[in-house]
Amino acid sequence: MLKIAGRSACQAAVRLLGACACGVLAGVALSLAATVPATAAELDIxxxxxxxxxxxxxxxDLSPQNAGNIANAGFIATPEGVVVIDTSASKALGEAWRAAIAARSPAPIVHVFNTHLHPDHMLGNQAFPAEVLATLPATRQAMHDVGEAFNDNLYRMVGAAMKGTHVVVPATVAQAGVLELGGNRIRVIALQGHSAADLAVFDETTGVLFTGDLVFWQRAPTTPHADLVRWRESLAALAALLFRHMVPGHGPLLEDRRGIDMTRRWLDWLEATFVRAAEAGLDMNDVLALPLPDEWAGLPLAVSEYRRSVAHLYPAIERRVLGGTP
Ligand SMILES: [Zn+2]
Known part of the structure; x- marks a missing residue:
């Protein structure tokens, strides 16, 4: 399912995290005392x-200074139990996240959903009860195949804050459908496009939608495992939901669809740029050197994610254009 057939797990991890000079970064990372948000009080909740x-x-971006704390997560507390959406990027962050949940609800954690395979969302799994971890089938398989390579690469980029972290693949397959829990009607939605399997959670009772990385807001989207056609379909499906609050995968909270629209515009712009470049006969270095339009000038991580997306997406789009297929 994962579109990395023929690549080693290490190559896949580097493809995810960008063309970093890993050997150099490893030395730098290990020599820095990371400012780990080691307690729940230091997390922005x-x-x-x-x-x-x-x-x-x-x-x-991932760094020793932020200890890998770059992704959003969430939880829904009901009298009958707590549903957790994503576990952050390390054992330490997962433990701080779990402590923050316990400080806000005495109810037991009954479900922990991993929205997708990427390590900034799931490497905190070991802080939670293994029997309640669940995700979609393709995510389980990918975590099993490449999860430890992701973990190794985060250790190189983040350093000591990753200490003791290892991958825990959920034993349970998440079922799409409605979960009735403690008076809340919670819809588990199986989508795809940011990765081979993207899980969204919509609490119909409160109107809160957790999108995972299908939606980025005020931060450039990442595309290491993207399927642009399916991603757009999933954005349309999310836009059709009557949500009142949105927790995107990265970026601030929203009460409207601006994150959906921004993610869509970014994907459309990326594809149009790459198609035009291929039609003009540009090679990858030429495409890397293209200036970003004004619309994206102030967007955090726009330049670095654009450059990564050239590596992720341009070869296939170039083949498609040169092959004459639509
Ligand atoms: Zn992701």
């Missing part, structure tokens, strides 16, 4: 709706 909370990661 916001109440989205009654009983519903989000952990807001920093809109930055």
């Amino acid at each position: 916001r109440e989205v709706a009654p009983g519903t909370w989000a952990l807001i990661g920093q809109t930055e």
